[in-house]
Amino acid sequence: MKNIMKRSFSVLLVLALICGMFVACGGDSGSNQGSGNQGGSNAQEDNGPVKLTLWSTYGTYGTRYLNGLIEKFNNSQSDYILESSSGLDASTIRAKMQSSKVENYPSLICGTSTTMTAYAEADYVVPLQQFMDADSEDWNAGMFDAVRYAYTDRDGKMIGYPVGVSCNGYLVNVDLLTQAGYKLEDLTSFEKIVQIATEAVKGGICKYGLAFYNGVDVLDMMTMQGADIVDGGNGHEGKVTKAILTEGESNAALKKAVTLISQMYKDGVALDYGYGSDCSSIFKANDLLFWKCTNSSTHNVFTSNSAIKWAFIPSVGIDDNAKFKGNALSEGTGIFICNTGNEKEMQGAYEFIKFLSLPENQNEFAQGIGYLPYTQEAMEQYLPWAETNFPSAENLLSKLSSSPKELQLPYVAVGGEINLAFDNLLGSLSVSPDGDTDSYIADAENAINAALKIYEMRQNNK
16 A cells, blocks of 8 residues: 555656646646736726736735735825735746736736746746846845845846745744753754654654655755755756756765654654644644744744744754754745736836835734744844744744855756655655655656756747
């Protein structure tokens, strides 16, 4: 049964890549075309406000706060009216944009900073830097470098902007951690977290030691370790031609991580993969020590009446030799201006991004969801609230604000496919932890290489 499920993960990955190829080449059936008020957003009544549309990735909870900011924006001026449609994931939005006609483009789209290169190289996005250079107001002063570089291309030009900043990491049940005989300062590496989680489960302190979130978990620990995923200096120094997961230091790092994960599943320490996207009830029931998630998941705790003591720490490297030990990797949801060809509409989209950057608006979103502010001024307003509601945010912000430029995710257009390959890797380890881990790593490398070939074909056919 386990072998059948393992093969199913691989089949799903291949199908996903094939579907991505057809969508990217414009061969979609048409269901991904803009419809209703999602497209044609440059419609404007004579002398009336310019109508703007946003394709959002937020679900019900996040949409509540996003819509509040949209309403504030609409009421703050009379030149633009913004409307939002929500419920699409970032990869679906990218596919829709690749297969849509320009007249059906929205004004703005939400996307992920983990796939920044895809937006930097997309014809449907106008780089934010273009508008910033034409603006006499230096409204982005004070932005943390780690956040800025998460939204730039290889040359340092800003492509998009954060809606909310989050870091992938661990929501920690501090009560259970204390019972296990450890403190937050001990959580210096994934290897250490695995050790503590294993001791806690075997000691009867909790039912589960750790719940994984998605493929970004592996991407982040490799990045924090300083281990490249692809060649070309992880894409930052030259053209990417292949994945290097079976080579040299990258293979050694990933193999160590995979061995640790495999052992957790063998020992029954990790929750079955696929349940980690929302472990709030398990976590608040004191059944889970480490929940791999983003800090935007903390609202599940600070908005509840749970009496447990908790904290959030950012992703760590695989072991204590990690290159970026003690830093935090900026991620989260971003927003991008679409290349509609309508100058007034694109300027309006830019004005909304400037509006989001205001310290009070950063904090309205951050305090509702568990996001982080990303400028010094906004942080100073945020910390008094965090002291009561999200105490570990101060340490998280300290790490984020001091993280170096060099701490960046791979600069490669197939970032989404890398996440999917690591997703499949975690699934295989969960279903068949006794399987051939070398083959799981090879499968991930092959999937990334297949995506690179498809991307190259698409570029050559333009």
